[in-house]
Amino acid sequence: MQNLFDLAVTVNGTRYEHAVEPRTLLSDFLRHDLGLTGTHVGCEHGVCGACTVLLDGSPVRSCLMFAVQTHGHEVTTIEGLGTIDHLSPIQEAFQEAHGVQCGFCTPGILTTVKSFLEQNANPSEAEIREAISGNLCRCTGYQHIVDAVQLAAEKMRA
Template identity: 60%
Template structure:
């Protein structure tokens, strides 16, 4: 079996680490790269806590082997904020009480960031459908939904102001 050298770019930084072929990407990110914002919950792709962006698409990192990600561009929750500034989505999660224990939050932020980049004006129903792939045991989803809706509305206002 042996170990393989894996080269990834995570949040703009290159990591070259060794991993066994059966090592999950979620474990590689946490253990080998020291980025513990990616949470591991169910390890079956059901809870969504381990969601990261791989080459521009949200994926469950517990369903992907590290060797499959060799050479890929990955973004984790640590890569969302820039220069210590929260993204509008992160700020709205804070303001709208979209988190409590915070375990599910990184995965939801990553999925939502990817989703809004591809669908900037989703309906409430579409947002709920996107969130159906994430398990949160604390908030009842109200704050999460409000935070995402506020982000969508803020983006519309920004577009209107910039387009005027």
């Protein structure tokens, strides 16, 4: 281990202080240091979208950021969306519309969709497909995912 950096970051509303190596990717910091394994690591080079988290509310690939870069910022992961007992409307919609097959891409899609629906409360199917274009589902369950996003938008408007 070499030069450690004292990182202070808020993740899902909780403030964490950790000494990290500058080279530690945000995705690894979340999973290994904080134990937030809901953020999935797929390709580690910014293609698959599975590791998408929200940085100050905007969707980012956590494999394409160093943890030190989140110093003083707020990160939201899938664990910050809802709990088993209190699912968020997006999570409910994905459950009801069967927007989940193997589940590997799901955390990245849900975080992406959260940011998207906050900006566009009543999206068309084309806009939804555009919004999730940076998230690969290798089960190819896109139709149900699109249905789930539409359902989530309805729930959030209600």
